[in-house]
Amino acid sequence: MTDPALALTDVTFAWPGQDGFSLSCPNFRMAVGESVLLLGASGSGKSTLLSLVCGIATATSGRVSIGATDIGTLGAGARDRFRAEQIGVIFQQFNLLPYARVLDNILLPLRFAPKRKARIGAPAQEAARLCAALGLPDGVLTKQAGRLSVGQQQRVAVARALIGAPPLIVADEPTSALDAATQDSFLRLLFEQAEQARSSLLMVSHDERLGQRFDRVIRLEEIVTTRRAAA
Numbered sequence: 647m648t649d650p651a652l653a654l655t656d657v658t659f660a661w662p663g664q665d666g667f668s669l670s671c672p673n674f675r676m677a678v679g680e681s682v683l684l685l686g687a688s689g690s691g692k693s694t695l696l697s698l699v700c701g702i703a704t705a706t707s708g709r710v711s712i713g714a715t716d717i718g719t720l721g722a723g724a725r726d727r728f729r730a731e732q733i734g735v736i737f738q739q740f741n742l743l744p745y746a747r748v749l750d751n752i753l754l755p756l757r758f759a760p761k762r763k764a765r766i767g768a769p770a771q772e773a774a775r776l777c778a779a780l781g782l783p784d785g786v787l788t789k790q791a792g793r794l795s796v797g798q799q800q801r802v803a804v805a806r807a808l809i810g811a812p813p814l815i816v817a818d819e820p821t822s823a824l825d826a827a828t829q830d831s832f833l834r835l836l837f838e839q840a841e842q843a844r845s846s847l848l849m850v851s852h853d854e855r856l857g858q859r860f861d862r863v864i865r866l867e868e869i870v871t872t873r874r875a876a877a
C-alpha cells in the first residue's frame with residue numbers, strides 16, 4: 647500500500663506562554679498528488695498547523711508523517727534536512743533574500759538537499775524553465791529579488807518551492823497580496839507546475855473563492871479543535 651503524502655494522527659500541540667493557543671488534530675490525510683485547500687479565519691491556527699506539517703514546530707503528542715517518515719522521530723538537524731528534501735514551502739511573506747539574485751533564491755533549498763538537487767540535471771536551466779513557465783520576464787534570474795514587484799516575488803517564491811520536484815508543496819496564503827485576476831493566473835501556474843512535478847499541494851487561506859481548483863476544500867474546524875488557555 648502506498649503511504650499517504652501527509653498524515654497527521656492524534657496530534658496535539660500548544661504554543662508556550664500564559665495565553666497559550668493549543669490545537670488537536672485526530673486524523674488528517676492527503677493522498678499522493680492530491681490538492682487540498684484548508685480554510686480558516688485569521689488566528690484560527692492555519693499557520694500553526696502548517697508549522698507542524700513542515701516540522702518547524704513539533705507535536706506534543708501524536709504523529710506527523712510525510713510519506714513513510716514520522717518527522718517526530720527526527721532530531722532538529724535531520725528534520726531541517728528532511729524538510730529541504732521533501733517539502734517546498736511558500737510562506738505568507740515569501741521569505742526571499744532581498745539582496746540576493748533571483749537565481750540564488752530559487753536554488754537555495756537545493757543547497758541543503760542533495761537528493762532533491764540530484765533529481766535535476768542542470769539547476770540553473772531548471773530555474774530558468776520554472777521562471778518562464780511562471781510568466782516571469784527574460785533576464786529575471788540575475789535581478790535582485792527585492793527589486794521585483796510583489797506579484798513577481800510571489801512567483802519566485804513558487805519557483806523556489808517547486809525546484810527539484812519535492813513530493814509535498816505547502817503554501818500559506820500565497821495569494822493574499824494579489825488582485826482577483828492575478829490570483830487566478832498565479833493559481834493556474836502553480837497547479838500546472840505542481841501537477842507536472844506530481845507534487846501534492848496543501849494550501850491554507852481565509853479566501854473561499856480559491857476553492858474551485860482543489861481536489862478537496864476543508865474548513866480547519868473539520869479536522870482541528872483549538873483552545874486558548876486564557877479568555
Ligand SMILES: Nc1ncnc2c1ncn2[C@@H]1O[C@H](COP(=O)(O)OP(=O)(O)OP(=O)(O)O)[C@@H](O)[C@H]1O
Nearest residue numbers: 661662663667686687688689690691692693694695
Ligand atoms: N510563535 C508563536 N508563539 C506563541 N503563540 C503563537 C505563535 N504563533 C501563533 N501563535 C498563537 O497561535 C494562534 C493561531 O495563530 P496562527 O498564526 O496559526 O493562525 P492563522 O489562522 O494562520 O492566522 P492568520 O490567517 O492571521 O495568519 C494565534 O492567535 C497565537 O495566539
